[in-house]
Amino acid sequence: MKLMGSYRSPYVRRTAVSLNVMGIAYEHDPVAVFDNQDDVRPHNPLIRVPTLILDDGESLVESYAILDALDEMAGDAKRLIPASGAERRKIMKMAAIASGTMDKTVWAAYEGRFHPKEKVHRPWVEHNEEQALGGLGYLDGLAKAAGGDGWFAGGDRMSQADISGAVAFSFAALARPRLEVADKFPNLAAFSARCEAMEAFSSVTP
Numbered sequence: 004m005k006l007m008g009s010y011r012s013p014y015v016r017r018t019a020v021s022l023n024v025m026g027i028a029y030e031h032d033p034v035a036v037f038d039n040q041d042d043v044r045p046h047n048p049l050i051r052v053p054t055l056i057l058d059d060g061e062s063l064v065e066s067y068a069i070l071d072a073l074d075e076m077a078g079d080a081k082r083l084i085p086a087s088g089a090e091r092r093k094i095m096k097m098a099a100i101a102s103g104t105m106d107k108t109v110w111a112a113y114e115g116r117f118h119p120k121e122k123v124h125r126p127w128v129e130h131n132e133e134q135a136l137g138g139l140g141y142l143d144g145l146a147k148a149a150g151g152d153g154w155f156a157g158g159d160r161m162s163q164a165d166i167s168g169a170v171a172f173s174f175a176a177l178a179r180p181r182l183e184v185a186d187k188f189p190n191l192a193a194f195s196a197r198c199e200a201m202e203a204f205s206s207v208t209p
């Protein structure tokens with residue numbers, strides 16, 4: 004299978020880390036989606052990444068849907084979100100807040116990236132930043148409860164909540180340095196540093 008998109012995208016990166024954690028081999032195409040739209044369009048009409056191309060040519064889009072398909076392929080012993088029940092709902096919610104935090108960080112960054120300086124609407128940037136900070140605060144609480152060597156949902160192994168939470172933090176630190184997220188969220192910063200030191204993360208840095 005081939006994963007399209009740069010690791011600078013938090014959605015691509017959470018997919019790559021998940022593939023690594025599950026031990027699924029893949030090829031990486033670090034296509035820059037804004038500069039190479041024609042490369043992505045045949046596989047994804049939205050021209051977005053991640054796009055995952057399976058060996059038979061079928062393409063999968065949207066990171067949550069890609070991750071769901073990968074969980075099914077990996078099977079019960081390796082899946083990162085349980086298949087059903089209360090534990091699934093719990094981890095889905097945590098991962099959804101992490102991916103929503105990515106959304107809000109991206110939206111705040113896009114406002115400055117794609118508008119001429121005089122057309123950047125500061126209140127909209129600040130609105131999105133405030134929502135991203137809300138998500139990071141929630142994740143910081145999960146990291147605090149997990150302690151120095153635990154996981155967001157409890158249990159003895161990493162779930163999608165941990166992967167997406169750590170990636171959301173690293174992306175916010177990189178994309179919005181003015182928010183000083185490491186100072187504001189020390190528990191999440193420490194949790195993210197612990198994850199980033201693992202091969203599954205350090206082999207797919209932005």
Ligand SMILES: N[C@@H](CCC(=O)N[C@@H](CS)C(=O)NCC(=O)O)C(=O)O
Pocket residue numbers: 011012013014036037050051052053064065066067102109
């Ligand atoms: N909800 C989507 C978000 C994907 C997304 O926004 N990807 C960005 C890169 S970070 C992208 O492809 N942007 C190109 C565009 O929107 O034009 C997912 O989870 O996969």
